[in-house]
Amino acid sequence: MTQPRPETPPLDNLTLSRKEGLRALAEAPKRQPPELLTVKQKADLSASALLEYEKHRSIWHANLGPIKTxxxxxxxxxxxxxxxxxxxxxxxxxxxxxxxxxxxxxxxxxxxxxxxxxxxxxxxxxxxxxxxxxxxxxxxxxxxxxxxxxxxxxxxxxxxxxxxxxxxxxxxxxxxxxxxxxxxxxxxxxxxxxxxxxxxxxxxxxxxxxxxxxxxxxxxxxxxxxxxxxxxxxxxxxxxxxxxxxxxxxxxxxxxxTMEPFTVANEKHRIEWRKMLLALEKRIVLCRKFPGMLADELSDYLYIRTTGHIGSLMTLINRGCQRAARTGAELLDEDLLDQVKLDAAAERARKALAKKFARGRMTTKPRSRAAKATEAKTVA
Structure with missing residues (x-):
């Protein structure tokens, strides 16, 4: 395993109310993701290497965006x-x-x-x-x-x-x-x-x-x-x-x-939701992640939890990844994400939206073959 590169310059203490803070954020080198390890490779790390890896991974998951929606x-x-x-x-x-x-x-x-x-x-x-x-x-x-x-x-x-x-x-x-x-x-x-x-x-x-x-x-x-x-x-x-x-x-x-939330009322919007989840999925660094973890297995669930609000979604994924890494689960599923607390507005809307999905009145899953094209053309 290659050693993760340190964060240079550190961006956790900047403020955008000062010109130096905005410049530091604008001119910082592109953040590099940690290496995606298998469960065995992670277990083979020394204690100090594991601490460094988890720090790098935690910072990475806290800064997954922005997604080019x-x-x-x-x-x-x-x-x-x-x-x-x-x-x-x-x-x-x-x-x-x-x-x-x-x-x-x-x-x-x-x-x-x-x-x-x-x-x-x-x-x-x-x-x-x-x-x-x-x-x-x-x-x-x-x-x-x-x-x-x-x-x-x-x-x-x-x-x-x-x-x-x-x-x-x-x-x-x-x-x-x-x-x-x-x-x-x-x-x-x-x-x-x-x-x-x-x-x-x-x-x-x-x-x-x-x-x-x-x-x-x-x-x-x-x-x-x-x-x-x-x-x-x-x-x-x-x-x-x-x-x-x-x-x-x-x-x-x-x-x-203005900016609007994601909707899934028609095929075009469902494909856009899927493309965004595929792009987000590619950025996640968890040992047990698999293709379709978000876009297939959790598509409806994530929409219900966040009502299509990108801010709530990014918070849920960030906190979910932190918990998955800390607990050793190393993947995201409904059981783990149900333990993650989210903003009050998203939680208030969750029950009503879940009923519509349960009755089959709503879905995030694209119904046409055109959706398959999103696998090769995910947003950056």
């Missing part, structure tokens, strides 16, 4: 359209994006995956430094907190760039410093996560909403919002409850995008 691919295509169309001269405002979907559908993962690809592409093409000698940071990401105001938002921008003036100043001064950072570092995408925390119709919410318009007008970036039920919360509202036209410009300039 149809939802992720479609979102990326839309994002490329918008970002590349925003290459207008600086006197023109850029169109914004709002990725709006329920929790557990992978919207943040998908947007982050796109942002990392964009970072790598720009750095490879243009270099790590600008013509003026500044560090180039193609992407900036800010996560919102509850009741955030304009000053706190601008400070978060400065914290991302580690600007020396981030500790003191007015909201307007922070905004000017943030603009300097964006211009000098040639940032082109500004990701704002957890936008649903913003209270649009109170003072802070209206203030930050107006600030987004300022950013769209003055910053040469594509604003990319991520959140839950943004339309219902007021992102696209033409007027506030006080009758002021405060959000109309944001609505006109923002393109809504």
């Amino acid at each position: 149809p939802q992720l691919t479609a979102l990326h295509e839309d994002l490329w359209d918008i970002v590349e169309s925003n290459l207008q001269d600086g006197d023109k405002a850029k169109g914004a994006v709002a990725v709006d979907a329920f929790p557990g559908l992978g919207k943040t993962t998908a947007v982050l995956n796109f942002a990392l690809k964009y970072h790598r592409q720009v750095i490879e093409r243009d270099g790590a430094f600008t013509a003026a000698g500044h560090e180039r940071w193609p992407v900036c990401r800010v996560g919102l907190t509850s009741n955030i105001g304009m000053k706190e938002f601008n400070r978060s921008l400065l914290e991302y760039y580690a600007h020396p003036g981030r500790k003191s100043g007015t909201a307007a001064l922070f905004a000017q410093r943030a603009l300097d950072c964006v211009l000098q570092c040639e940032t082109r995408i500004l990701v704002i996560d957890d936008l649903h925390f913003l209270k649009w119709h109170d003072r802070n919410g209206t203030e930050v909403s107006n600030h987004f318009k300022y950013i769209a007008n003055e910053f040469p970036v594509t604003l990319t919002f991520i959140g839950v039920e943004l339309g219902n919360r007021g992102l696209y509202s033409e007027a506030s409850t006080r009758g002021d036209i405060t959000l109309a410009q944001t609505a006109r300039r923002t393109t809504p995008l």
Whole structure:
């Protein structure tokens, strides 16, 4: 057995609220899977080699994604359209994006995956430094907190760039410093996560909403919002409850995008579900795994447990693999996965969905011969 390669650089302690964290994640070498051992080969490992193998395998299973699902691919295509169309001269405002979907559908993962690809592409093409000698940071990401105001938002921008003036100043001064950072570092995408925390119709919410318009007008970036039920919360509202036209410009300039759960209502969708399970199955490193362990034996079960939500599915598989490795089961089956706890939303929907499958009203199994083509053409 070859010794597993160490994780370099370690990514378990990074934060995406700092530029160095995003760069570390974007530019880290591709993670290599542990060697797939037989039960006997694993038993023959020395105590120290076994500990190292299990550590490597645990980290691998905790980071199986993202899977290139149809939802992720479609979102990326839309994002490329918008970002590349925003290459207008600086006197023109850029169109914004709002990725709006329920929790557990992978919207943040998908947007982050796109942002990392964009970072790598720009750095490879243009270099790590600008013509003026500044560090180039193609992407900036800010996560919102509850009741955030304009000053706190601008400070978060400065914290991302580690600007020396981030500790003191007015909201307007922070905004000017943030603009300097964006211009000098040639940032082109500004990701704002957890936008649903913003209270649009109170003072802070209206203030930050107006600030987004300022950013769209003055910053040469594509604003990319991520959140839950943004339309219902007021992102696209033409007027506030006080009758002021405060959000109309944001609505006109923002393109809504979404991600949907997997459905199995027709043959095409059942084939997509199977392809995704086959791709996931290939990444699992368990000594007793076998072809069809997920896609054949557990297809219905996994859909019932997760209701087609990719976030719940990845959590279930990750935790299941951790338990299978730790207990020596070395494969995934219903008995083992029944012991794995999952999010409350998935568990609430499980019983009703299980009844439909038991009555034959639903299935994840493709009925046509076309499904066999998925064996050779699984998603990467």
